Amino acid sequence: MTSSQPAPGDRPAGPPSGADPVHVVLAGGGTGGHIEPMLALADALTRRTAAGGGTPRVTCLGTARGMETRLVPARGYDLRLIPPVPLPRKPTPDLLRVPGRVWRAVAETRQLLDELRADVVVGFGGYVALPAYLAARRAGVPVVVHEQNALPGLANRIGARLAARVAVTVPSTPLRGAEHVGMPLRTAISGLDRAARRGEARAEFGLDPDRPTLLVFGGSQGAASLNRAAVAAADALTAAGVQVLHARGPKNTEVTVPARPAGSAPYVVVDYLERMDLAYAAADLALCRSGAVTVAELSAVGLPAAFVPLPIGNGEQRLNALPVVEAGGSVLVADADLSPSWIERELLPLLTDPQALSALAEHAAAAGTPDADERLADLVLQVAGREVALR
Structure with a gap:
């Protein structure tokens, strides 16, 4: 210059x-x-x-x-x-x-x-x-x-x-x-009132209005390890009364869950979520990667998560999630440690404890901007x- x-x-x-x-x-x-x-x-x-x-x-x-x-x-x-x-x-x-x-x-x-x-x-x-x-x-x-x-x-x-x-x-x-x-x-996310939209959101996805709800997604293309673990834990989750909204990714059509037995909670599988605002409103907890936008969106709307950082790259996804985890608003699990048994052992008790979910959500929202x-x-x-x- x-x-x-x-x-x-x-x-x-x-x-x-x-x-x-x-x-x-x-x-x-x-x-x-x-x-x-x-x-x-x-x-x-x-x-x-x-x-x-x-x-x-x-x-x-x-x-x-x-x-x-x-x-x-x-x-x-x-x-x-x-x-x-x-x-x-x-x-x-x-x-x-x-x-x-x-x-x-x-x-x-x-x-x-x-x-x-x-x-x-x-x-x-x-x-x-x-x-x-x-x-x-x-x-x-x-x-x-x-x-x-x-x-x-x-x-x-x-x-x-x-x-x-x-x-x-x-x-x-x-x-x-x-x-x-x-x-x-986007203001559709940052201005989202999850509680006010919950009934509408659950009806949109064919979910029960009153059951605790787990949202599973791995980005626009899905995530193989999240898909495997969640599907394998489907029976334990739904038998315990937890319903699931699972975005498998448009190329992962092999990811399916058989129809639930009578009295079980729904397990809804979709290729892609066009309305993330409604998906967040429907959920009580998310199981997802920890890309920067995902972490920011979840904390902004006060939705706690089990973050599974992408196991490749420079470790930035783990660091993205740490502020929310350290604030008590989410949990963190390595991709190699994610399994059906981990979901049953760690997430199922949270999903069936309204007070624990409420505390997580409060801390997640406090970490958001x-x-x-x-x-x-x-x-x-x-x-x-x-x-x-x-x-």
């Missing part, structure tokens, strides 16, 4: 009241874990109105191969495409090609930021965020980083060094200048130099 290009911290405050609306550029393509908090922030920003300056404008950055090509337009936001920059996790010959890819992506992204007259760039990590951070630095546009996981990836570790502000979901996240704001979530979208919107607009109020 030459001396004529201002650093983000030196950029003057945004235009005065009456000028064009603040323009926020969001970089969070690739996986749902990046895209969902990006869109939740976009929704929070578009609920705001600046005095004399109109509603903030939002543009999302993504690549042609990511889920954002479907999800972003479906939510009504402008999507601009930039070249992807995959970052190898380990040293490989492909690492030698990264600098050239980064250079090209940064050049194209810088042109976009100039064209859009961006006031602030917000990145959520991944291969879309890194070029956005570097291009913003060159253009003198301030950067805000949001990290969803307890262990940050390479893009956000670099971005944090360039950022005006760094927001994190998990308080102990090791990033320079980290501020805990939580995970931005349902207003994280508004917190992050405040932070972003502060960096952009605008005073913007709720509509």
Whole structure:
């Protein structure tokens, strides 16, 4: 960066009241874990109105191969495409090609930021965020980083060094200048009143209105170890009066449970849950992975869980779950230790004890941050130099 290009911290405050609306550029393509908090922030920003300056404008950055090509337009936001920059996790010959890819992506992204007259760039990590951070630095546009996981990836570790502000979901996240704001979530989740929607939700899935309910899910594609353990524990659960709502994953059609004997609780198997808000409202306890969004959603709605961290990767899923577990709002079990007998021994007593469930739910809710979208919107607009109020 030459001396004529201002650093983000030196950029003057945004235009005065009456000028064009603040323009926020969001970089969070690739996986749902990046895209969902990006869109939740976009929704929070578009609920705001600046005095004399109109509603903030939002543009999302993504690549042609990511889920954002479907999800972003479906939510009504402008999507601009930039070249992807995959970052190898380990040293490989492909690492030698990264600098050239980064250079090209940064050049194209810088042109976009100039064209859009961006006031602030917000990145959520991944291969879309890194070029956005570097291009913003060159253009003198301030950067805000949001990290969803307890262990940050390479893009956000670099971005944090360039950022005006760094927001994190998990308080102990090791990033320079980290501020805990939580995970931005859809208002359908963050505003969910589980008790008020319980009857509707259980009717939607064909469940009994009054039985304790276990929700089993392993993400959009399901999880083989969770499927095996839950199905094998079906007889013990339903015989004890516990009903189950089990999302097996659309490719796992072999996962089935025979019809329950007369008098047993229902065991409902579905391929996919289109309405997670209703699934959460129907449940008293979840058995699930501990991806960052899942942990944030469950704690925001006060639904306790038995978290089964994904047994591959860098251990981030275990760290994602720890704050809620340590707060007494959930339990943790290693994937290798999950079994039908563990479910019978550890979960069945919880599910048949209303007081224990109530205490878990209370502690889970205390660990949540349902207003994280508004917190992050405040932070972003502060960096952009605008005073913007709720509509």
